[in-house]
Each structure stands twice: as structure tokens, then as C-alpha cells.
Amino acid sequence: MDATTLPPDLRVAVVGVGVMGADHVERLATRTKFARVSVVNDFDTAKASRLAGTVPGCRAVEDPFEAITADDVDAVLLASPGRFHAEQVLAALEIGRPVLCEKPLALDPADALQVVRREAEHGSPLVSVGFMRRFDREHEELRASLAAGELGTPLMVHCKHRNASVPGHFDDRMMVYDSAVHEVDSVRYLLGEEIVSASVLKPTPSENAPAGLHDPMLVLFRTASGRVVTDELHLTTSAGYEVRTEVVGSRGSATIGLEVGRLTTQLPGGRWGGSVHADFRPRFRDAYDVQLQRWVDAVRRGEGVDPTSATAWDGYAAAVVCEATARALDTDGAPVPVELATRPPGPSSDHHEEQR
Numbered sequence: 001m002d003a004t005t006l007p008p009d010l011r012v013a014v015v016g017v018g019v020m021g022a023d024h025v026e027r028l029a030t031r032t033k034f035a036r037v038s039v040v041n042d043f044d045t046a047k048a049s050r051l052a053g054t055v056p057g058c059r060a061v062e063d064p065f066e067a068i069t070a071d072d073v074d075a076v077l078l079a080s081p082g083r084f085h086a087e088q089v090l091a092a093l094e095i096g097r098p099v100l101c102e103k104p105l106a107l108d109p110a111d112a113l114q115v116v117r118r119e120a121e122h123g124s125p126l127v128s129v130g131f132m133r134r135f136d137r138e139h140e141e142l143r144a145s146l147a148a149g150e151l152g153t154p155l156m157v158h159c160k161h162r163n164a165s166v167p168g169h170f171d172d173r174m175m176v177y178d179s180a181v182h183e184v185d186s187v188r189y190l191l192g193e194e195i196v197s198a199s200v201l202k203p204t205p206s207e208n209a210p211a212g213l214h215d216p217m218l219v220l221f222r223t224a225s226g227r228v229v230t231d232e233l234h235l236t237t238s239a240g241y242e243v244r245t246e247v248v249g250s251r252g253s254a255t256i257g258l259e260v261g262r263l264t265t266q267l268p269g270g271r272w273g274g275s276v277h278a279d280f281r282p283r284f285r286d287a288y289d290v291q292l293q294r295w296v297d298a299v300r301r302g303e304g305v306d307p308t309s310a311t312a313w314d315g316y317a318a319a320v321v322c323e324a325t326a327r328a329l330d331t332d333g334a335p336v337p338v339e340l341a342t343r344p345p346g347p348s349s350d351h352h353e354e355q356r
């Protein structure tokens, strides 16, 4: 299809317009080509109405399912809390509407698997999951470096995930389902293999951590080929937002996040520097922009999903790993196995294979 035959601007419904949803509305309304926000919805209806008033041609509706199925909507972006995602994705799938779902796809792996199966029944891909690190230049460079064998055999991955603070309702499970889920997807994306077990160590909590929150926390993953991943979650640093990922290989190492915006290596001749963002929005602004533009472009071409995005299967795999990790919160460091269902044949799984 050439540019002259493409449909007009994609009309997007954004469901959940809190921190991330409002950021996506602004992105779609001001920086994304060939897209506009036609409908917004939020549990807080006043918030949705106020936002709609700032976006030309946008209206607010009170029911998320009305937004998802509205006639003046071509595609749906979900930024509601994770526990609502699966039912909202399924509503879009029921009417064959493309949907970009912020992470996590679901909290319960059974719900995520239902999405995978429903999409497979539909017969063509419609579900993208917002693991935006896949669109970050440093992550793309590191993945390409690994694929080219520049570091030799990857042996270990060390991740650091630091937030200045977290909302008051955050608990240990949310540290896993809302935060560590990013590292789960990064590791699968970078190494191209599954995580097979998870364990958790809980040091003495920081004095910044709200009562009951085990922050910081160290999560250990083992992959199918025997690689070990360390994931330091420290979400109440009061400093800023830091995402670091170091892959240690047999011939060198490479690190994301030392110098924002570029991959910093520790190979001979490499160098490093640093700066810290306040939160995820400035750190991953370019990645979110690329993610949404590629999604809009793909959906306008009639493809349903952008092939570089995380799929429903990726969302399912992440949910299974998170469930095992959440169980490992109570095993005093003992590993909990991760058991994935058999991947059903279908669009999500085919696409997953293509990416490997």
C-alpha cells in the first residue's frame, strides 16, 4: 500500500489517563504522525473530561468498554492499572480491533494465556505489549551486538532498576509485577531464551521504604541455557530513575544506562559517563515515541501489530515469570521454577519466533 492509499489519521482510544496514559495522549496528539486521540476514558471521569478538553476532536466516555468499542475508534491504547488489562484487551479482540497494552499484559498467567489463545483464534496479530525498552536505542544496539557475537558467549546479565519513589500502594508483589517485569522482558529480548527459575533475596529495607515494603530487593533468574541474571530493584532511592543492564560475555561486556542515550562499553577503548533522569518519561521518551509511531504506522498499513513490538506471547511469558518470582518472595532465597504452557500456533507465536 503506498502513502496515497493509506487510511486517514488513526483514531485512538486511550483508556486510563493517569501518569502514563496522559503522557501517551500528549505523544499521540502532538508528536505522532498520522494519529489522533478520538476518545479517552478513566475511572476518574473528571480527569478524563479535563484531558479531553485539551485535545481537539477528543471526547471522554465513562465506561472503558464503550471507549474500546466506539465507532469513532480504530485502535486502542490501554494505560489503566495492570489488573484490568486482560479483560480490556479481550474486549478489543472480540471486535478485531488492534490494541497496544501497557505492561503488564495481565497479572494472572491464565488471563494472559486467554489473550494469546483468543488472538490465535482471531487468526492475525492484534495485540502489542508496551515493553518500551525494545524501542530504546541502547537496548537495540546491545541486542545487535550480542547477535553479532561481539561479546563472545553471553554468561551473565546484571540489571539495576531504580526509581526515586513509588506510589503509596506499592507492595512487594508490585515490585515484581510492575517493575521487575521490565527486566523479565529485557532478558528474553536480549538473550532470546526463556527464564526457567526465579529466586528473591531481601536485604534489610531502606529507611526510605514505606513500612512493609522490602526495598531494595535482589531477584535472581536462571535462563534455559544456564545463564544467571541479577536484578537489583531499588525503588525508593530518592535520587532518580536509573535502568542499567550489563551483559558479561566471554570476550567483553557492554552496559546500557551509564551514559543516557548511548550504549557504553567496557571493551578496550570504551568510556563511560553518567546522568540521572527524574523518572521513566524523560529516560524513555524517544523509545515511547518510536514505539507509538511504529504501532500507528503498522496499524494504518492493516498489519495489526508492529513486528518489533512485544507480543501477547511475550506478555504471557512475562506473567508466568512474575508469578514464579512472586512465589519466591516467600521461599527465603530458594528458586521457584517457571513453567510455560505450550505455545499455541498462531500469529503471536509466529511473530515471537521471527524475532529470535
Ligand SMILES: NC(=O)c1ccc[n+]([C@@H]2O[C@H](COP(=O)([O-])OP(=O)(O)OC[C@H]3O[C@@H](n4cnc5c(N)ncnc54)[C@H](O)[C@@H]3O)[C@@H](O)[C@H]2O)c1
Binding pocket: 015, 016, 017, 018, 019, 020, 021, 041, 042, 043, 044, 047, 064, 079, 080, 081, 082, 084, 102, 103, 104, 130, 131, 132, 178, 280, 284
Ligand atoms: N512502560 C512504562 O515505562 C510504564 C511507565 C509507567 C506506567 N506503566 C504502566 O501503565 C499503566 C498505568 O500506570 P500509571 O503509572 O499511569 O498509573 P496511574 O495510577 O498514574 O494511572 C492509572 C489511571 O487509570 C485509571 N483507572 C483505574 N481503573 C481503571 C479502569 N478500570 N479503566 C480505566 N481507567 C482506570 C486511574 O484512575 C488512573 O488515572 C500500568 O499498567 C503501568 O504498569 C508503564
Ligand SMILES: O[C@H]1[C@H](O)[C@@H](O)[C@H](O)[C@@H](O)[C@H]1O
Binding pocket: 163, 178, 179, 182, 235, 280
Ligand atoms: O510502572 C512503572 C514503570 O513501568 C516504570 O518504567 C518502572 O520503572 C516502575 O518501577 C514502574 O512502577
